[in-house]
Amino acid sequence: MEFEPVIGLEIHAQLATRSKLFCACPTEFGQAPNANTCPVCLGLPGVLPVVNRRAVELAIRLGLATHCTIRLDSQFARKNYFYPDLPKAYQISQYDRPLCERGWVEIAVAGEPRRIGITRIHLEEDAGKLVHEGRDPTASYVDLNRAGVPLVEIVSEPELRSPEEAKAYMEKMHALVTYLDVGRGDMEKGNLRADANISLRPRGSDRLGTRTETKNLNSFRFVQQALAYEIERQRAELLAGRPIVQETRLWDALGKTTYSMRSKEEAHDYRYFPEPDLAVLRLEPALIERIRAELPELPDAKAVRFQRDYGLSAYDAAVLVADRATAEFFDATVGHGADPKRAANWITVELAARCNEDRASIADLRFGPERLAEMIAMIGRGEISSRQAKTVFDHLYATGRAPAEIVREQGLSQLSDAAALEGLVAKVLAEHPGQVEQYRAGKTKVLGFFVGQIMKATGGQANPALLNDLLRRKLA
Amino acid sequence: MPSPIDIDKIALLAALELSAEEKRQFAGQFEAILAYFRKIEEVQLPETLRPGEEEEGPLFRDDVARPGSTPPESFSPHVEDGHFKVPRVIE
Ligand SMILES: [Zn+2]
Secondary structure: OOEEEEEEEEEEEEOOOOEOOOOOOEOOOOOOOOOOOOOOOOOOOOOOOOEEHHHHHHHHHHHHHOOOEEOOEEOEEEEEOOOOOOOOOEEEEEOOOOOEEEEEEEEEEOOEEEEEEEEEEEEEEOOOEEEOOOOOOOEEEEEOOOOOOEEEEEEEOOOEOOHHHHHHHHHHHHHHHHHOOOOOOOHHHOOEEEEEEEEEEEOOOOOOOOOEEEEEEOOHHHHHHHHHHHHHHHHHHHHOOOOOOOOEEEEEOOOOEEEEOOEOOOOOOOOOEEOOOOOOEEOOHHHHHHHHHOOOOOHHHHHHHHHHHHOOOHHHHHHHHOOHHHHHHHHHHHHOOOOHHHHHHHHHHHHHHHHHHHOOOHHHOOOOHHHHHHHHHHHHOOOOOHHHHHHHHHHHHHHOOOHHHHHHHOOOOHHHOHHHHHHHHHHHHHHOHHHHHHHHOOOHHHHHHHHHHHHHHHOOOOOHHHHHHHHHHHHO | OOOOOOHHHHHHHOOOOOOHHHHHHHHHHHHHHHHHHHHHHHOOOOHHHOOOOOOOOOOEEOOOOOOOOOOHHHOOOOEEOOEEEEEOOEO
């Protein structure tokens, strides 16, 4: 039987605020355990939450960018469960009246654009962090620095049909979050993580199968790999006539498998009810319109502009805009006068390959867009060949020094081309027959004289090693 | 009338182990509390006075951070290396 996967993602993104969602504790990462806590986020009795205005505005920004309807009367709700990472024994989230609803984003897999529905985007607070590797093997250790940090949960419709689409969707959401400055999107710090729901059904059927949820996937690759694994696992179960168990699973990145999450976390009955400590979140339409007016250029619009103004291919444009820093680097390189197609090529091929190797990002580069523009201009003026430019680029990437300096130092100008130098060598030798005579008579020190003459003629641009080699051969 | 209180489920969700005597006692207390709610529900309120629907807008804070104010040692005896120490929650 042929099966069709039905996939939905819930993405949690940390909002880029200075303080927590309901108290003034800092959201800063990497503090001593429990340093960023106060009676509110510790859930001590007698305290009241107060909503962070910035967090609400950032969530609205994301909602507008994903074509959602923004509720003018959304409501916070308590999600009740017992776990030591949740000091109040409830999480303040949103339930039946989320801030943003019914939006969509467009993704493209293999050039096929598809619109994926967004069910809702709501605000909620993060839980704390549990450490199980402490001194006492019978204990778990709780750090509540993250408790109360503002998150948006972005829930997609179950409209994704392959692990590749799920990956593309998550990449799109990451791009939006970072373009909008809604969050920092630092995946390694867990700033953006996904829970992936998946079930299989016979192709063509409109009934939904039993689904599993794989939690806490913090990279695009993990989302794709975990879903591919779940498809195979569920297919094997179904073909063997075994039912799928509805459960929460975790991804083992080393073993490349998912496994059932066994914890003492109890049955999921969250008993949501409206948060009595917070009033309905009433918003003025004028606020929504102000936020809409301030939206920056988003990835899709940027890709259209790159194709229209710079003549890039749809593919190159899509690669460039997928990452905000890369898109801005490209824009700035062109702004410094570089030929757009050459710039796109250097950035998407050479630069991307090196960043990939070093697991580095544009923010880590030792050079700015003006340096790349300088190098591209040198190619354009014929001062260096494309082949030499690769060497220049290696040095640029490693040291961040000016391309002209690198060319001079490494003797990489066009005068490294044997053909160009050969003519010059022949000319100088013809002009100084006496010295040629001396050399051939055994006075090899005269070689320095010829080198000096040629360096003078080329303004020091000749490649010394190549020059020495040429001279020796011509004089032999 | 059968009791609307499923005390076993409530105990499970609250992660509490209750004796038969406690179950009887607490179920009775829950029923008494619910009886009050039923009384309150009988009161006819104008539509505009539904709870949580007050007319005034929400109180917002500006996004200003202040250093954390509650060192864990100051109120919990179960602190190790700055972490709260709890019974292990995974196998
Ligand atoms: Zn706090």
